[in-house]
Amino acid sequence: MKTARRDLAELADEFVIGLCDPEEQREVEERLMKEPELAVLVELARQRFAALDAATPREAVPDSLWHRVEKRLDAVEESLVAPEAKESHAEAPVDLRAEREKRSRSLVWTAAASLAASLVLAIALVWNLMTTIEPQVIAVLVNDAGQPVAMIEGAENNATEVTLLGETDVPAGTILQLWTKPDPDGPPVSLGIFDEPKQTVLQAAGLPVPKPDQLYEITFEQPGGSPTGLPTGPILGKGLAREPR
Amino acid sequence: MPESASEVNHAALLSACARKDRTALRQILELEGPKMLGIAKRMLRRQDLAEDALQDALVLIWRKASQFDPAKGSGRAWIYAVLRNRTLNMLRDGARETATDDDRLERQIDGSDLNDAWEMLGHDSELRRCLGRLETEKRSAVLMSYIWGYTHGEIAGRLSAPLGTVKAWVRRGLSSLRECMS
Numbered sequence: 045m046k047t048a049r050r051d052l053a054e055l056a057d058e059f060v061i062g063l064c065d066p067e068e069q070r071e072v073e074e075r076l077m078k079e080p081e082l083a084v085l086v087e088l089a090r091q092r093f094a095a096l097d098a099a100t101p102r103e104a105v106p107d108s109l110w111h112r113v114e115k116r117l118d119a120v121e122e123s124l125v126a127p128e129a130k131e132s133h134a135e136a137p138v139d140l141r142a143e144r145e146k147r148s149r150s151l152v153w154t155a156a157a158s159l160a161a162s163l164v165l166a167i168a169l170v171w172n173l174m175t176t177i178e179p180q181v182i183a184v185l186v187n188d189a190g191q192p193v194a195m196i197e198g199a200e201n202n203a204t205e206v207t208l209l210g211e212t213d214v215p216a217g218t219i220l221q222l223w224t225k226p227d228p229d230g231p232p233v234s235l236g237i238f239d240e241p242k243q244t245v246l247q248a249a250g251l252p253v254p255k256p257d258q259l260y261e262i263t264f265e266q267p268g269g270s271p272t273g274l275p276t277g278p279i280l281g282k283g284l285a286r287e288p289r
Numbered sequence: 290m291p292e293s294a295s296e297v298n299h300a301a302l303l304s305a306c307a308r309k310d311r312t313a314l315r316q317i318l319e320l321e322g323p324k325m326l327g328i329a330k331r332m333l334r335r336q337d338l339a340e341d342a343l344q345d346a347l348v349l350i351w352r353k354a355s356q357f358d359p360a361k362g363s364g365r366a367w368i369y370a371v372l373r374n375r376t377l378n379m380l381r382d383g384a385r386e387t388a389t390d391d392d393r394l395e396r397q398i399d400g401s402d403l404n405d406a407w408e409m410l411g412h413d414s415e416l417r418r419c420l421g422r423l424e425t426e427k428r429s430a431v432l433m434s435y436i437w438g439y440t441h442g443e444i445a446g447r448l449s450a451p452l453g454t455v456k457a458w459v460r461r462g463l464s465s466l467r468e469c470m471s
Contacts, residue, residue: 053464053467054460054463054464057463057466057467058459058463060370061431061434061435061463062373062377062434062435062438063434063440063441063459065440066381083361087361087362087363087366090362090363090366090369090370091363091366092416092466092467092470093416093435094363094365094366094369095410095414095415095416095417096406096410096416096432096435096436097324097328097369097373098324099406099409099410099411100324100327100328100331100406100409101327101405101409102323102324102326102327103323103326103327103330103339104323104326105318105322105323105326105340105343106340109318109322109340109343109344110315110318112344113314113318113344113347113348114311116344116348117311117314117348117351120348120351120352121309234316236312236316237319246312247310247311247312247313248312249301249302249304249305249310249312249313249316250298250301250302250304250305268319268322268323269319273320
């Protein structure tokens with residue numbers, strides 16, 4: 045092994061800054077799996093240099109990039125659907141609804157594998173339209189004039205269905221972003237962005253189950269969403285959640 | 290946003306990716322995409338190649354998200370490591386050779402993004418302070434590797450120094466940084 049006699053701290057640093065040749069790089073990647081000491085040194089080196097990543101000037105990401113990524117995810121999903129479903133069974137607590145959804149989806153994908161890409165897309169679209177939310181809370185957002193502008197239905201798993209009410213004028217060059225405050229004293233958290241004034245389901249991760257009296261708010265933001273991670277644009281409307289009865 | 294809040298966020302997004310939640314991947318793109326693209330472009334010098342690198346990195350993040358262990362490191366650092374890894378592999382596979390002569394010429398006469406990168410670290414940055422203590426050639430060698438993705442050989446060419454000397458500069462530079470920042 046080429047890297048066997050190297051000083052570990054030095055090897056970790058050179059791996060992180062990118063100075064390992066391809067053979068050394070492969071070796072380090074393998075060794076990381078079984079040598080905790082090396083893994084810790086690599087993590088420390090990453091943290092030492094992370095400030096350089098954070099200080100990199102931003103480059104505008106073209107909107108089309110996400111669509112290109114999604115096409116490739118479709119391909120990954122199609123080829124890996126069986127083994128990956130097995131893996132997640134073992135690890136995650138079983139969520140029956142998600143499981144059913146996954147199974148139906150893998151059926152859809154298997155059936156569609158031989159069909160044209162456009163047909164696959166059509167099936168996915170229909171699937172999305174058929175997915176409905178069992179709301180834990182409902183909020184009606186109102187604008188400054190007190191007019192209702194949107195209805196928010198928040199599910200236990202943080203899927204949120206947004207239905208815009210009446211005519212919504214989205215200024216050119218902006219998109220809509222939905223926010224909520226899971227902690228009344230904490231900062232607003234983004235639930236997702238959408239750009240078409242119609243019914244949309246947004247899926248956020250890692251948030252607590254929505255509660256009554258939780259604040260929801262929609263703002264106009266630049267494409268891609270607020271650059272700061274907090275609402276920056278004008279407010280379309282806001283409102284507090286209530287439990288459906 | 291406080292550091293801890295942003296860390297929780299990235300780890301949660303990665304675990305959502307592991308559960309095949311596409312909106313989580315999209316959020317990673319929205320949060321980090323512009324910087325990730327900036328990093329890839331500084332190495333690859335071409336917009337189209339940099340976009341390919343970002344795209345590949347997102348697909349890799351999606352596929353490998355279940356391997357990320359929040360107990361072992363920061364989610365944000367993991368995301369950037371995947372991007373840097375992919376970009377470096379593209380470079381080593383010869384992507385830089387296909388960059389136009391103009392790009393390379395520009396790089397030849399203009400090393401300013403190297404200085405910018407260091408100066409953008411901010412006056413209170415520990416990394417900046419410690420890089421500032423290094424002799425110029427050691428600092429340049431480390432930064433050329435991290436920021437431009439240069440190999441030892443490319444650094445030697447750029448600094449007109451023998452390969453062995455460059456290797457020693459890098460090693461001493463890295464070891465000084467480890468001491469200074471520990």
